[in-house]
Amino acid sequence: MPKAPSVKKCRVHKEVSRVSMKAGIKGAKPASSAPAQGLVFNTDLGQHILKNPLIITSMVEKAGLKTTDTVLEVGPGTGNMTVKLLDRVKRVIACEVDSRMVAELHKRFLSTPLHSKLDIRIGDVLKADLPTFDVCVANLPYQISSPFVFKLLLHRPIFRCAILMFQQEFAERLIARPGDKLYCRLTVNTQLLAKVDHLMKVGKNNFRPPPKVESAVVRIEPKNPVPNINFSEWDGLLRIVFVRKNKTLSAAFKQSSVLQTLEKNYKTWCSLKERKIPDDFVLKDKVEEILIDGQFHKKRARQMDQDDFLALLHAFNKEGIHFV
Structure with missing residues (x-):
């Protein structure tokens, strides 16, 4: 059989x-x-x-x-x-x-x-x-x-x-x-x-x-080879900007829940890098500065392409701000 x-x-x-x-x-x-x-x-x-x-x-x-x-x-x-x-x-x-x-x-x-x-x-x-x-x-x-x-x-x-x-x-x-x-x-x-x-x-x-x-x-x-990027962090960024994809990035990053998460991540990063956080440091101001310097503050997620998101992620990471 x-x-x-x-x-x-x-x-x-x-x-x-x-x-x-x-x-x-x-x-x-x-x-x-x-x-x-x-x-x-x-x-x-x-x-x-x-x-x-x-x-x-x-x-x-x-x-x-x-x-x-x-x-x-x-x-x-x-x-x-x-x-x-x-x-x-x-x-x-x-x-x-x-x-x-x-x-x-x-x-x-x-x-x-x-x-x-x-x-x-x-x-x-x-x-x-x-x-x-x-x-x-x-x-x-x-x-x-x-x-x-x-x-x-x-x-x-x-x-x-x-x-x-x-x-x-x-x-x-x-x-x-x-x-x-x-x-x-x-x-x-x-x-x-x-x-x-x-x-x-x-x-x-x-x-x-x-x-x-x-x-x-x-x-x-x-895609092969696989893009050299931390996918969890990439997705963390996209979760923020696509909650209200028609809003400007400046508005998206002013949400208190977003700022609280990013501040926690920033403190963790500073601790791992043994960096002291200045007494007058305000994360909200730092985020706004990054967005303006990179000319992202008036952009909207619905109109951004892959290169835009990669540049945005790099700008944040460069200043020690992460999304996981």
Whole structure:
């Protein structure tokens, strides 16, 4: 009897694929072309079944897969995307939370020649350590889009690319430019670490049952080498300036909660550097001085680009003011 695909207990987020299509594998026993009758999909977990097979094919093709690749698939569901991936790569690590879907995967691949290439992992992907992989393909439930993107981008070793389906508005935030309505902290953080391309829009009528919003597929390619920057501190700066992205930086840095945090960080920095703080030192005045000297005081976060934020962070750090 064929050996079943391996199953490793790791915690992978509550998500399943929104993909279901007729698919066969050259040289393999065809798996069932649809989910088992009576299988009810849980929309709370993002289980919306994609009816258009051309979209799955396009996603797989745009991943630029190699026969030597290991692919991380998040939310394989009943395995319709998995089928196409297994036919092209060396190994697929399929992360799934729904035990019913895991059973469907076993049922689908157990009697096929592809079973040895499939590694099924069960649990919460946001809490588990990601394995080493070359490419990621995922149809994500919207509620975990942001944390999953940053988990990917901060993952080491660096992967080659990710082909991900998101809510359309979320995808547009990833590719926004300074001045755009959707330009935000997510935009700047993502574009610091990766090149992001919009691949296609996916209308809600392509799914069964249809979600309440339109979807889109993007390609994320991590920058290599990684930018030489403390990401936690960088994000700390962006958290401040994007709270009210239409306000001037001068106004953003006058908030008492911001000044209290920066003063605490400054005192810690001075202590570590064994520097005495002058008796007449007022952090609020120092912050304003830095903003004016760098001509940042009248700028607004919504219109600043990556170079502007890097220059701002450097100006603060140079004076011993940090954001972590």
